[in-house]
Amino acid sequence: MTPREVLALVREKDVKAVDLRFMDFPGLWKHVTQPAEMLTEETFEDGVGFDGSGLRGWQKINEADMLIVPQPDTLFLDPFTREITLSIICNIQVPSTREDYSKDPRNVARKAVYYMKQTGFADTAHFGPALEFFLFDDVKFDQTAHSAFYYVDSGEGVWNSGRDERPNLGYKIPHRQGYFPCPPADALYDLRTEMMLAMSQCGMTVESHHHEKASGGQCAIDIRYDELVPMADNVLKYKYVVKNVARRHGKTATFMPKPLFDDYGSGMNVHTSLWKNGANLFAGSGYSGLSDLGRYAIGGILKHAPALCAITNPTTNSYKRLVPGFEAPTSLAYSQRNRSAAIRIPVYSSRPKSRRIEYRLPDGSANPYLAFSAILMAMLDGIRHKTDPGEPLDKDIYDLPPEELKDLPRTPATLDEALSSLERDHEFLLQGGVFTEDVIETWVKFKRDEEVAAIRVRPHPYEFALYYDS
16 A cells, blocks of 8 residues: 555545554554644655654663654554544654664564575565463552562452352363363353454454463464564554453453463464465475475574574563473474474475474564564574474473483573573574664663563562471
């Protein structure tokens, strides 16, 4: 769509406001809103100024001026605003040079796609993330010098089986038994359907929705795969829709990887494949129908997985999900159909166009632009160096004896460990200027200072249960 066509749409739909959206460095959507009459063809060229020093990990106050540049092919009508509002996703530029800003996550993703095409290996990267989330009825948390707590609640949580609800009608979902129940046990069916319809209004193709495995309101809505940048755009729209439909019904949504102890966490399993001239490059005659190029892509991901975790699993809470026994992988292996491996080759169809790999480590706290870009760069590095992923592991990794597990490379145990891996291993991300040293350095410093160190120095409530009488 051209800027002139956008303006025609504004008139046709009687749009009252235009909402300009962009992504901050750690991974939250930001916005600024203008009256519809302020949007002109020049806006798409000149951009709109804002203070870049007010955003986490971005500009210093003496270099604060930045530009939001709307992209006309990204627009959608916001289904949640009282007045008719057109939302447009934007890129960020430096006004003095009009260069794309190196720390704009969407710019990193665009550069990753350009670099892929320059290598000649592929012209299209498809990404299909499967996001999981929780819907809670109540959430409270606080941290002070002398206290710390969190509390979440869900009407369908098994812990409410004995609550006086006047009347309590039962149908609470047991821990780890929430996969695919029908209503009334699945009390969130109508909310997910409303979310599905709102996602369709925002231009996404929804394939299905269902209750997920955990008690306490874990859900998933599956959307159709797309190319890297529009798919990352869609992840942001997905999260926006889920959170706002939940809020509309007096509930709260979270993509936090592990909000409940001793139950399943929420992941963002990433299905991906590389294509060229309309042909799926991952389809072949090797193991599980993979090509050599597909195996090399797996090799690249497994080789760089510890460093990737700093970007695809970017919170301290992420590593409370990556523990044995809860279907999240902890060993860096690949296998067909095996959900305990870091990389699974799904076997739902024998058709070549369906051949893909599923990277099961990432979670929904990731910045999708950076996460998808880093995964793509790891695959391209594996292809360039013809990295052999080794033999597949078709066993249940959770049940392997210690002698078989000891030589398997494992995921980092903490965010700090993942950040150290990224510091040691990020040359593959710098190829083609996709990620830059200042992006890596800023990411590591921000995560260490604002998250790792903040958690390290605070007493944990469970420490009182362990140590108070010591």
